Amino acid sequence: MNGKKLPLSGQTALITRVSRRSGVGFAAAKRLAQDGASIFISHYSTHDEQQPWKGDNLDALRHELSEHLTVDASFADISLDLAGPDAPSTLMEHALALTGSLEIMICNHARSGSDGSILDINTNRLDDHFFVNTRSTVLLTSLFAQAFSGLRGGLSAAPGDTVAPDKKVSEYETGRVIWLTSSQARPMPGEIAYAMSKAALAGLVRTAASELVRLGILLNAINPGPVNTGYLNPSSTDRSTEVLEEILETMPHIPRTYGYGPYPVASPSSYGVGETALGDYY
Structure with a gap:
């Protein structure tokens, strides 16, 4: 390292849904580790095994990710279904136990599959996606804000109330939260x-960010666009042959996730607040 301090040395990052080495979460965790952060990840392989692309070898994933840690960094993980109402609290408790603090959180988790069209959607499908993709992300962000700021919620705020006095925002003393959205701004037949759950996050990001910035936390969202994490491979796709051929013909250079990033957590560009960054195809 030539004695040069890495940008995330001494910081700890929580990344959700790091369960496959071909996934966006793994690429993000690897990059943060290379930048010096301690890493805590969550995964839920049961969900992956239910998908056409299947799961990964978690021991191999842990080993490969650990190889990118710096000497003073720590690593731990937990298997957890974020659909449960108490799951965000459980995850935050374990993540904070790694080093005693959290400075970065990337909410990469999402439920996919078992969906439907407007004609066959039902209560269970809507709830299943909302609980994992939307509710748990908002609850995790609330818990992150409480841990980072040392503040706790009290009585319900009235419309227009601010959460706390303004706090100075500094490049290396600022919490950062990233929400992963999707292509919900375009038709997703x-x-x-799934589109509902991601649209809810995209619509909420500016309101939540306006409160978090007063606590010294910068919240932004990323819509990575099409990234082939396996779902666009003919052998493991969840699309019909016709749809897959149309996607690959329209977008022939869809990126894979290896080396994907960097996420805006350690550079001046991360001063954006409440924004949604778009992938290459947008």
């Missing part, structure tokens, strides 16, 4: 529940 057959994915009513």
